[in-house]
Amino acid sequence: xxxxxxxxxxxxxxxxxxxxxxxxxxxxxxxxxxxxxxxxxxxxxxxxxxxxxxxxxxxxxxxxxxxxxxxxxxxxxxxxxxxxxxxxxxxxxxxxxxxxxxxxxxxxxxxxxxxxxxxxxxxxxxxxxxxxxxxxxxxxxxxxxxxxxxxxxxxxxxxxxxxxxxxxxxxxxxxxxxxxxxxxxxxxxxxxxxxxxxxxxxxxxxxxxxxxxxxxxxxxxxxxxxxxxxxxxxxxxxxxxxxxxxxxxxxxxxxxxxxxxxxxxxxxxxxxxxxxxxxxxxxxxxxxxxxxxx
Numbered sequence: 001x002x003x004x005x006x007x008x009x010x011x012x013x014x015x016x017x018x019x020x021x022x023x024x025x026x027x028x029x030x031x032x033x034x035x036x037x038x039x040x041x042x043x044x045x046x047x048x049x050x051x052x053x054x055x056x057x058x059x060x061x062x063x064x065x066x067x068x069x070x071x072x073x074x075x076x077x078x079x080x081x082x083x084x085x086x087x088x089x090x091x092x093x094x095x096x097x098x099x100x101x102x103x104x105x106x107x108x109x110x111x112x113x114x115x116x117x118x119x120x121x122x123x124x125x126x127x128x129x130x131x132x133x134x135x136x137x138x139x140x141x142x143x144x145x146x147x148x149x150x151x152x153x154x155x156x157x158x159x160x161x162x163x164x165x166x167x168x169x170x171x172x173x174x175x176x177x178x179x180x181x182x183x184x185x186x187x188x189x190x191x192x193x194x195x196x197x198x199x200x201x202x203x204x205x206x207x208x209x210x211x212x213x214x215x216x217x218x219x220x221x222x223x224x225x226x227x228x229x230x231x232x233x234x235x236x237x238x239x240x241x242x243x244x245x246x247x248x249x250x251x252x253x254x255x256x257x258x259x260x261x262x263x264x265x266x267x268x269x270x271x272x273x274x275x276x277x278x279x280x281x282x283x284x285x286x287x288x289x290x291x292x293x294x
Contacts (some may be wrong), residue, residue, distance in 0.1 A: 001024060001025050001026070001063055001064060002026050002028045002061060002062040002063050002064070002174075003025055003026070003027055003028070003031040003062055003063070003064045003065065003066065004027070004028055004031065004047075004056055004062040004064070004065045004066070005027065005029070005031065005041070005047075005065070005066045005068060005095050006028045006031050006032075006053055006056075006065055006066065006067050006068065006069060006077055006081075007031070007032060007066075007069035007073075007091075007157070008030050008031070008032035008034070008038050008040070008041040008066065008068075008214060009032070009037060009069035009075070009118075010161075011068040011091050011118075011221075012030070012032070012037075012041060012066070012068040013041060013044075014068075014070055014223065014255065015066040015089075016030070016041055016044065016045050016047075016052045018257070020045065022087065022286070023095045024177075025076040025122050026047075026079070027045050027046075027047045028047055028060050028061065028062050028132065029047055029049075029056045029062060029080055030042055030045065030047050030048070030050070030052060031049055031050040031051065031052065031053055031055075031056045032047070032049075032051070032273040033052070035049065035051050038050060041202065046088070047229050048060065053077060053080060053081075054198055057084055062086065063086065063087060064087040064088070064089060065081045065086045065088055065089070066082065066089045066090075066091075067088055067089070067090040067091060069181055070158070070159075070160050070166060070167070071093055071095075071096055071166065071167055071168055071172070072090075072096060072165070072167070072174065073093050074090055074091070074094060074095055074096075074100075074104070075100040075103065075104055078090055078103065078104045078107070078108070078115070079107050081113075082107040082108045082110075082111040082113050082115075082130030082248040082294070083107070083111060085111060085112070085113060085198065086113060086115045087113045087115075087116075087181045088108060088114070088115045088116070089116045089117075089118060089249060090104075090115065090116070090117055090118065091117075091118045091171060091201075092117055092119055092173075092177075093168055093176050094117045095275045096165075096166075096168045096172060108191070109195075112156075118175070118178075119148070119180040119181075120142050120177075121177040121178070121180065121181050122156055122180065122181050122184045126233075126244040127181055127185075127233070127244070127248075129242070130185060130233065130235055130242050130244065131181075131184065131185040133235075133242050134186070134235065134237070137239075138186075138239065138240065138242075139235060139237030139238070139239055139240050139241065140238030140240070141213075141214075141237055141238045141241065142186055142213070142215040142235060142237045143214075143215060143216070143220070143236055143238065144216055144218075144235075144236045144239055145179035145182060145186065145215065145216070145217035145233070145234065145235045145236070146164050146216070146217070146219075146220075146232075146233065146234050147181075147182065147217065147218075147219050147220070147231075147232065147233040148178075148220035148221070148222075148230070148231065148232050148233075149174050149175060149178055149220070149221050149222075149230075149231050150220070150223075150224065150225045150229070150230050150231075151174075151220035151222070151225055151228075151229035151230065152223070152224070152225060152226070152229070153201045153203065153223040154167075154173075154223065155167075155201065155204075155223075156201070161173070162201075163224075164199050164287055166200070168223065168291055169196065169198065169203055169205075170196070170203040170204070170205050170221040170223045171194070171196060171205045171207065174221045174223065175205055175220075175221035178219050178221075178233065179207075179209070179219065180269060181233070182209060182211075182219075185235070186211050186217065187211050187212055187213050187215070188211065188215070188234075189209045189210065189211055189212070190210050190211060190212045191209075192207065192208070192209055192210070193207070193208040193210075194206060194207035194208065195207075200224075201218075201223075201224045202222075202223070202224035202289040203221075203222070203223040203224060204218055204221070204222050204223075204224070205219075205220070205221045205222075207217070207219045207221075207244070228247050228248060229247070229248045230245075230247050231244075231245070231248075232244065232245040232246070251289075
């Protein structure tokens with residue numbers, strides 16, 4: 001299957017690395033209005049670089065496009081891709097409001113293409129094991145869950161993150177991982193309580209989810225922390241509890257290197273992207289079989 005990447009920043013590189021490790025997937029184009037970013041990713045992958053989506057559409061043939069642009073551009077380019085007959089894998093958040101998300105879904109349905117969102121946390125082994133424990137009844141009736149996700153403010157590297165109208169802030173961009181996981185593991189949410197405070201480079205949120213089955217989850221999200229990126233989650237039920245905690249070093253990422261024959265390649269420093277590979281592999285299988293993902 002031929003795939004293209006629209007947006008060559010951090011997540012564009014992650015998608016490219018994942019595709020490079022997937023069988024039967026060929027990256028045929030990378031695009032960014034910042035041509036230096038597009039060229040850098042082109043050199044790593046061997047795929048041609050473009051500065052406009054329209055040029056990439058006309059000059060190369062692909063079936064799927066990864067939309068790894070800033071969040072406020074997701075709707076515009078998902079609609080363009082759908083109208084061009086391309087399947088879409090869109091980074092989270094899908095959109096910054098419900099109306100835009102519904103318009104994106106509707107456009108993909110009307111144009112007969114598939115739309116998937118890059119919610120990868122549910123595929124991480126620790127989280128998958130937590131859900132499995134619930135599904136197998138090992139925890140009994142779920143009562144209380146907690147999660148936190150904290151790290152430095154991404155606006156320090158990409159200023160658009162400081163504009164909540166463009167990024168959605170810490171809830172829509174970061175906490176959404178834990179919202180998605182708890183909905184997949186525990187069920188649908190009946191009511192939500194929350195607070196969010198933004199001061200300079202601090203964006204802090206506390207959210208409580210009350211689920212239809214009576215369970216309660218407390219979520220914490222924090223941009224502006226001066227230590228390493230950290231995540232934690234725990235779920236307690238009538239028979240027991242399960243928990244995980246992780247502290248990630250910023251340098252633990254795949255690094256691009258050049259092979260002696262001049263061809264591009266990625267070197268794994270620590271394989272943090274394996275669950276993402278599985279996420280995108282499921283998406284491609286769904287494209288081919290016209291099925292729904294997990």
